[in-house]
Amino acid sequence: MSETRDKVLLVDDEPTTRLVLRRALEQRGFEVKDADGGQKALGLFPEFAPDIVLLDALMPDMDGFATCTRLRALPAGQHVPILMLTGLNDDQSIAHAYDAGATDFFVKAPQMTLLAERVRYLLRTARMQADLVRSRSALAQAQRIARLGSWEWNLGAGKVNASEEARRILGLENEASDVAEAVFIPALYRDGLDAFRLLAFTSLRAGRAHRFATDLFLSDGHLRPVEVELEGERNKEGRISRVLGTVQDMSERRETEEQMHKLASFDSLTGLANLNLFRQRLLEEMLEAKRTNEIMAVLVMNLDSFKTVNKTLGAAAGDAVLREIALRLSRTVRARDRDRVGAHDGDNAAVARVGGDEFAIIARGIALPEHVERIAERLLETVRKPVMLESGECRVGASIGAALFPRDAGDAEILLQRSEFAMTQSRQAGRGGYRVYSPENDEKSAARFRLESDLRNALDRKELRLHWQPIIEGRSGKVSGAEVLMRWQRGDKLVPPLAFIPIAQELGLIVPMTEWAVNEACSQLADWQRAGIGFDYVSVNITSGHFQERNLLTFLRTVLEQTGLPASGLQLEITETMMMDSLDTTLRTIRNLRDTGVRFAIDDFGTGYSSLSYLKRLPVTSLKIDRSFVKDLDTGGDDDAIVGAISSLARTLKLAVVAEGVETAGQRDALLARGVEYMQGYYYSKPLPATDFEALLRNSAVRESWRLPAA
Numbered sequence: 001m002s003e004t005r006d007k008v009l010l011v012d013d014e015p016t017t018r019l020v021l022r023r024a025l026e027q028r029g030f031e032v033k034d035a036d037g038g039q040k041a042l043g044l045f046p047e048f049a050p051d052i053v054l055l056d057a058l059m060p061d062m063d064g065f066a067t068c069t070r071l072r073a074l075p076a077g078q079h080v081p082i083l084m085l086t087g088l089n090d091d092q093s094i095a096h097a098y099d100a101g102a103t104d105f106f107v108k109a110p111q112m113t114l115l116a117e118r119v120r121y122l123l124r125t126a127r128m129q130a131d132l133v134r135s136r137s138a139l140a141q142a143q144r145i146a147r148l149g150s151w152e153w154n155l156g157a158g159k160v161n162a163s164e165e166a167r168r169i170l171g172l173e174n175e176a177s178d179v180a181e182a183v184f185i186p187a188l189y190r191d192g193l194d195a196f197r198l199l200a201f202t203s204l205r206a207g208r209a210h211r212f213a214t215d216l217f218l219s220d221g222h223l224r225p226v227e228v229e230l231e232g233e234r235n236k237e238g239r240i241s242r243v244l245g246t247v248q249d250m251s252e253r254r255e256t257e258e259q260m261h262k263l264a265s266f267d268s269l270t271g272l273a274n275l276n277l278f279r280q281r282l283l284e285e286m287l288e289a290k291r292t293n294e295i296m297a298v299l300v301m302n303l304d305s306f307k308t309v310n311k312t313l314g315a316a317a318g319d320a321v322l323r324e325i326a327l328r329l330s331r332t333v334r335a336r337d338r339d340r341v342g343a344h345d346g347d348n349a350a351v352a353r354v355g356g357d358e359f360a361i362i363a364r365g366i367a368l369p370e371h372v373e374r375i376a377e378r379l380l381e382t383v384r385k386p387v388m389l390e391s392g393e394c395r396v397g398a399s400i401g402a403a404l405f406p407r408d409a410g411d412a413e414i415l416l417q418r419s420e421f422a423m424t425q426s427r428q429a430g431r432g433g434y435r436v437y438s439p440e441n442d443e444k445s446a447a448r449f450r451l452e453s454d455l456r457n458a459l460d461r462k463e464l465r466l467h468w469q470p471i472i473e474g475r476s477g478k479v480s481g482a483e484v485l486m487r488w489q490r491g492d493k494l495v496p497p498l499a500f501i502p503i504a505q506e507l508g509l510i511v512p513m514t515e516w517a518v519n520e521a522c523s524q525l526a527d528w529q530r531a532g533i534g535f536d537y538v539s540v541n542i543t544s545g546h547f548q549e550r551n552l553l554t555f556l557r558t559v560l561e562q563t564g565l566p567a568s569g570l571q572l573e574i575t576e577t578m579m580m581d582s583l584d585t586t587l588r589t590i591r592n593l594r595d596t597g598v599r600f601a602i603d604d605f606g607t608g609y610s611s612l613s614y615l616k617r618l619p620v621t622s623l624k625i626d627r628s629f630v631k632d633l634d635t636g637g638d639d640d641a642i643v644g645a646i647s648s649l650a651r652t653l654k655l656a657v658v659a660e661g662v663e664t665a666g667q668r669d670a671l672l673a674r675g676v677e678y679m680q681g682y683y684y685s686k687p688l689p690a691t692d693f694e695a696l697l698r699n700s701a702v703r704e705s706w707r708l709p710a711a
């Protein structure tokens with residue numbers, strides 16, 4: 001229990017007083033030590049460490065006042081309460097007591113209870129004071145640790161009461177805790193007092209705390225990032241009268257964040273830099289290249305068919321391959337850099353793994369733009385060498401794209417994007433190669449992108465058109481059929497089919513587009529037939545993929561039914577090459593189609609390599625001889641013989657033969673002489689919109705001119 005008792009050091013030269021006081025205090029629970037004079041008291045004080053000192057004012061050798069002054073000078077004596085005991089009516093002593101540093105005085109009186117009460121009171125106050133000091137310093141310490149300073153802006157007084165840490169953060173160490181607002185606010189907010197007042201008022205109007213981040217300009221020229229939080233306190237009239245705020249020094253936290261960022265900057269599998277770090281390094285290298293006026297390149301490398309490695313050999317083998325490639329790349333790049341002045345030793349941030357199977361490389365000190373090609377070749381070469389795995393040997397290829405600084409981009413992000421773009425292009429052109437960025441390609445691709453997105457909407461926006469070109473029976477000049485050729489009305493431009501049909505095919509739009517064409521063509525021809533200006537059939541171009549469509553047959557039947565066109569009124573055209581793509585399916589479909597009565601033509605005949613031998617197996621109705629053979633017919637040469645061969649073959653197989661691209665009467669005559677009966681070409685008519693084509697059908701004078709004069 002002794003620890004909890006308060007310790008009193010009692011100093012008095014009179015033995016009886018000491019005895020009486022001591023007993024009284026001990027009875028009331030105090031632990032007491034007494035001394036008969038100042039010297040003795042000073043000796044006892046450090047070890048006994050009293051909570052309070054009772055000091056007789058008048059003593060012979062060293063009086064109470066001198067003792068008090070000396071006590072206060074001791075390390076632990078500063079804050080201990082000292083109660084000076086004076087005689088009755090000793091006004092002088094009372095006055096002196098405070099001067100000497102006494103906490104209070106007590107007039108010696110016979111009522112000891114009073115003294116004990118006074119002692120207790122003093123102890124309590126002292127303790128509160130100590131707590132306050134402690135908590136104040138604890139607060140200051142907490143603020144220091146948190147790098148958090150607090151302040152209180154008293155608007156009426158024009159003063160800011162700022163904690164020590166707040167003053168430190170703002171660089172106001174030399175100010176006292178009450179800082180003039182004209183000094184404090186500009187240090188906190190660079191736009192000054194008025195701007196800050198406005199900010200505080202507007203942002204506090206909602207009654208919420210307001211937070212913002214800013215950089216302080218310190219007088220030593222440094223920037224200190226801080227976060228500031230404000231809260232307003234309103235007076236009775238509801239006006240903001242005080243602003244309470246904190247200011248937090250974020251520099252350390254930002255450093256920590258940067259540290260963490262760094263830790264997250266490397267790829268754990270290969271140990272290479274990751275994309276984050278690569279970006280950072282790229283910025284640095286660009287600055288350096290700018291300073292030294294150098295050309296620098298970013299190369300992006302994507303492994304070809306890495307997924308297959310993973311799939312067939314397992315993820316562990318895949319990892320091993322990546323690690324090996326990473327190693328080879330850094331070696332290759334470092335070998336290049338070794339001779340360079342200032343090359344970072346062992347620093348491989350110039351090679352990074354930026355995606356699952358994608359690497360990026362910074363190549364510095366390029367003398368000529370062409371040199372980047374050599375670097376790309378070197379990199380490809382190292383990658384292509386077989387990788388030894390436990391399970392055996394494995395080879396991977398790669399595609400590389402490169403972009404040059406400053407030629408292709410002055411911005412790191414764009415530079416990276418452009419090398420990425422060049423890589424994609426290199427891949428598309430066939431794997432295993434490299435490509436250096438070129439702006440023309442990029443423009444083309446942007447245009448292509450717009451084209452694609454417009455094309456997706458073309459059908460819905462009813463922008464597709466059909467142009468009709470007659471197929472003429474050469475001798476009589478009679479319109480036997482017509483081929484419909486698609487056009488795309490894109491804005492005010494009429495786009496030719498070769499500029500969008502291959503893309504439509506890639507985008508998977510060709511099936512609905514063809515269905516539209518078939519429907520449009522059939523219903524138009526049915527109309528014309530009903531009007532008595534019709535002809536036998538309309539020929540629609542179809543792509544091979546369409547034959548894989550299961551419901552093609554159903555679709556065609558439905559169209560014929562709905563339009564009322566007889567099956568023989570529809571002909572489908574497919575090129576020789578397309579047909580060979582998937583011969584079995586195609587054959588089956590063609591047979592089924594033939595059974596319905598639909599006609600079938602082989603387009604561009606003679607341009608493929610499959611040619612004649614397959615023809616016997618194909619239940620087709622006609623062959624269309626490609627324009628290239630027709631073109632040179634009247635100049636003589638091989639084409640003449642080929643056309644003759646096709647024609648005689650067709651005759652034995654009972655197929656009709658149509659010549660495409662007939663532009664002159666001479667061509668027509670040569671074709672007729674070789675037994676080709678049907679003609680299509682500009683000589684007769686260009687492909688025309690339906691209305692113009694209808695006018696042509698009704699124009700008997702023109703049609704009369706197509707007839708061959710009887711020999």
Ligand code: C2E
Pocket residue numbers: 469484485486496497498501514517540541542543603604627660661662663680681682683687
């Ligand atoms: P194609 O099927 O060989 O069509 C014949 C092409 O030759 C047409 O070109 C036609 O305008 C052109 N032509 C006709 N007579 C002459 C002539 O005397 N001289 C010259 N120089 N050219 C002539 P177009 O309309 O530009 O069509 C090009 C190709 O686009 C077509 O070649 C066809 O493969 C494709 N195509 C057109 N429409 C469609 C369609 O609706 N669907 C599909 N899948 N492909 C289509």
Ligand code: CA
Pocket residue numbers: 483541573603
């Ligand atoms: Ca055609």
Ligand code: CA
Pocket residue numbers: 603604624626660
């Ligand atoms: Ca053709």
